[in-house]
Amino acid sequence: MRDAAPPRRGPSDEPERGHPGRPDDSAPPEGVRKKDRAPPDPSAIDTSRRPFVLVWEVTQACDLACDHCRADARPERHPDELSTEEGKRLLDEARSFGDGQLVVLSGGDPLARSDLLELIEYGTDRGLRMTLTPSGTNSLTPDVVADLADAGIERLALSIDGASAEAHDDFRGESGSFAQTVAAARAAREAGVPLQINTTVCAATVDELEGIRDLVADLGAVLWSVFFLVPVGRGRVLDPVSPERAEETMAWLSAVSESAPFGVKTTEAPHYRRVAIQRKRDASDAPGDDGIGRRLGITAGDGFAFVSHTGDIYPSGFLPRSAGNVRSDSLVERYRESDLFRSLRDPDALRGKCGACEFRHICGGSRSRAFAHTGDPLGSDPLCAYVPDGYDGAMPSGRAEAD
Numbered sequence: 344m345r346d347a348a349p350p351r352r353g354p355s356d357e358p359e360r361g362h363p364g365r366p367d368d369s370a371p372p373e374g375v376r377k378k379d380r381a382p383p384d385p386s387a388i389d390t391s392r393r394p395f396v397l398v399w400e401v402t403q404a405c406d407l408a409c410d411h412c413r414a415d416a417r418p419e420r421h422p423d424e425l426s427t428e429e430g431k432r433l434l435d436e437a438r439s440f441g442d443g444q445l446v447v448l449s450g451g452d453p454l455a456r457s458d459l460l461e462l463i464e465y466g467t468d469r470g471l472r473m474t475l476t477p478s479g480t481n482s483l484t485p486d487v488v489a490d491l492a493d494a495g496i497e498r499l500a501l502s503i504d505g506a507s508a509e510a511h512d513d514f515r516g517e518s519g520s521f522a523q524t525v526a527a528a529r530a531a532r533e534a535g536v537p538l539q540i541n542t543t544v545c546a547a548t549v550d551e552l553e554g555i556r557d558l559v560a561d562l563g564a565v566l567w568s569v570f571f572l573v574p575v576g577r578g579r580v581l582d583p584v585s586p587e588r589a590e591e592t593m594a595w596l597s598a599v600s601e602s603a604p605f606g607v608k609t610t611e612a613p614h615y616r617r618v619a620i621q622r623k624r625d626a627s628d629a630p631g632d633d634g635i636g637r638r639l640g641i642t643a644g645d646g647f648a649f650v651s652h653t654g655d656i657y658p659s660g661f662l663p664r665s666a667g668n669v670r671s672d673s674l675v676e677r678y679r680e681s682d683l684f685r686s687l688r689d690p691d692a693l694r695g696k697c698g699a700c701e702f703r704h705i706c707g708g709s710r711s712r713a714f715a716h717t718g719d720p721l722g723s724d725p726l727c728a729y730v731p732d733g734y735d736g737a738m739p740s741g742r743a744e745a746d
């Protein structure tokens with residue numbers, strides 16, 4: 344069995360492609376906080392030293408009660424959330440990863456924190472690229488979006504999980520959420536803030552994807568981030584798509600990415616890279632073209648890190664195994680040196696079907712989903728339909744008792 348070549352590392356969970364004419368670095372309107380740094384060159388980043396993406400879950404408070412919520416969000420803020428000063432220390436340390444570190448402020452709903460603008464300004468002034476994933480609620484008014492832009496926010500990511508108000512609001516558990524999200528998306532464009540749309544793929548949403556694709560284009564988003572459900576938090580009650588449906592969906596997304604006026608990336612679905620490679624191999628006339636040369640991607644602990652609302656350092660928000668806490672440990676040291684993060688960056692440490700797979704260096708499976716289903720972050724990803732040639736070991740199935 345031939346091993347696939349190691350990937351060239353890139354800026355997103357999966358390849359971002361197909362967004363001509365929609366640059367992320369559109370000039371901000373007059374009065375918006377100046378951001379004079381260029382994003383780091385993705386090909387120059389060593390993901391064993393720094394993450395492309397550092398997510399800080401600033402709060403778990405949120406007015407919505409979405410069926411799929413990873414954070415088990417609740418209306419009130421947790422009394423042990425990182426304070427403003429602790430948050431600033433975290434941002435100071437994020438800066439020491441290197442120039443232009445990307446920081447995503449997530450939740451819950453980050454707007455539940457009264458110091459949000461202060462934190463965005465603090466990070467922006469220190470050269471961090473600050474982005475935000477607010478909830479689609481009536482708190483996200485055009486004035487608030489303008490304030491976020493003034494504070495220096497570089498991208499706003501909004502969730503749309505249905506192509507119609509009925510489908511989206513039903514999934515989100517809140518009437519009016521679709522209209523509020525669409526209004527906020529248009530306000531982001533007005534304010535000159537690049538827009539990202541996030542969509543969850545599960546049995547309840549997969550038939551909405553074509554309509555959502557059209558909406559993403561209509562809203563002028565720069566990126567569509569498609570998240571394949573991992574059963575953590577309230578997401579445990581949702582049904583995932585089957586591995587076969589996931590395979591079809593990834594092939595469809597790969598085709599969409601080639602013509603859409605926005606980038607496409609997947610989250611918690613690194614086998615999208617394998618599907619894209621196989622599509623390219625099938626289409627290639629070039630003898631010996633293995634289609635592998637332009638792989639981009641990050642996975643939990645390898646180009647990606649997550650800090651919880653109480654400071655725990657996780658490889659991903661969907662892989663809640665702690666490597667330390669920012670209140671007592673160095674985030675940079677834990678990212679680079681902890682056994683957990685180091686093992687997640689070693690494709691040869693994988694077990695089961697993923698460990699036997701020739702695509703493990705460019706895919707490796709979702710470590711979060713493997714953990715959620717088996718309790719082993721190095722186990723096999725049960726969403727993948729691929730079976731390596733000659734593999735006759737155990738097939739991944741079931742859900743962990745201890746997750």
Ligand code: SF4
Pocket residue numbers: 613614617696697698700701702703706707708709723724727728729730731
């Ligand atoms: S078996 Fe694992 S490593 Fe191989 S393509 Fe599937 S998820 Fe990726």
